[in-house]
Every structure is written in structure tokens, then in C-alpha cells.
Amino acid sequence: xxxxxxxxERREFYRINYEKPLKFNEFVGTEISxxxxxxxxxxxxSGVLFQTKNPPSISNLLWISLDLxxxxxxxxxxxxxxxxxxxxxxxxxxxxxxxxxxxxxxxxVCFLKKDSKLExxxxxxxx
Numbered sequence: 001x002x003x004x005x006x007x008x009e010r011r012e013f014y015r016i017n018y019e020k021p022l023k024f025n026e027f028v029g030t031e032i033s034x035x036x037x038x039x040x041x042x043x044x045x046s047g048v049l050f051q052t053k054n055p056p057s058i059s060n061l062l063w064i065s066l067d068l069x070x071x072x073x074x075x076x077x078x079x080x081x082x083x084x085x086x087x088x089x090x091x092x093x094x095x096x097x098x099x100x101x102x103x104x105x106x107x108x109v110c111f112l113k114k115d116s117k118l119e120x121x122x123x124x125x126x127x
Contacts, residue, residue, distance in 0.1 A: 022066040047110040055105035081111040
């Protein structure tokens with residue numbers, strides 16, 4: 001199969017195919033949404049790509065419940081990412097309609113780095 005992206009790889013971290021169910025909550029102002037179902041597609045040290053029928057808004061923060069303990073990159077994620085109540089916090093950086101599934105969206109999320117002020121602020125919103 002020909003690679004349509006013949007240029008140099010620009011990603012800083014290697015992505016691992018990882019298809020598992022997940023749930024996410026979206027931070028909206030000082031509130032947090034109800035959990036929304038999704039399926040992860042791939043993950044790296046810096047973020048995750050997942051598919052959902054109910055997409056969050058671009059640039060919003062998410063709290064993501066995703067079991068990464070079985071991955072080898074888990075240690076690197078846990079060392080760097082903002083983790084609150086066993087979920088990772090990330091920012092929606094990509095949102096587009098899925099090319100493979102109707103009424104489904106691909107959502108790219110960049111994990112936020114540890115920040116004690118943000119952890120305290122957001123931690124109070126999560127049950």
C-alpha cells in the first residue's frame with residue numbers, strides 16, 4: 001500500500017494502535033458534562049485519538065477515563081500527564097468527521113502536563 005504521506009514523520013512520539021472503550025467528560029465553564037462514550041483508536045505519550053458520535057468542542061478540556069495500564073508507554077504518560085481521580089486531562093486539538101463511520105467524529109486530544117493549580121481547580125468538578 002502506498003503511503004500518501006511520503007514526507008518526513010513530524011510526530012514527536014510514536015503512536016500505538018489501541019482500540020478500547022473510553023468515557024470522557026467535557027469541562028464547560030465551571031461545569032462538567034455527563035460522561036460520553038467513545039472508542040480509542042491510538043495513543044502516544046502526548047495524546048489520544050478516539051471516535052465518538054457526540055463530539056466535544058474544539059479547544060475544550062476533557063477528563064478521559066481510559067485504561068492505559070496495559071501499555072508500555074503508561075509510565076511515561078503517568079510521569080508527565082495531568083491525572084485527576086484516575087483520569088487524564090487533555091485539550092481537544094482536532095475534530096473531524098470520520099471517513100470510515102457515518103455520524104461519527106475523530107477527536108484528537110493532547111494530554112495536559114502536570115500543573116498543581118489546574119489540578120486543584122479541575123479536581124473539584126469531577127465526582
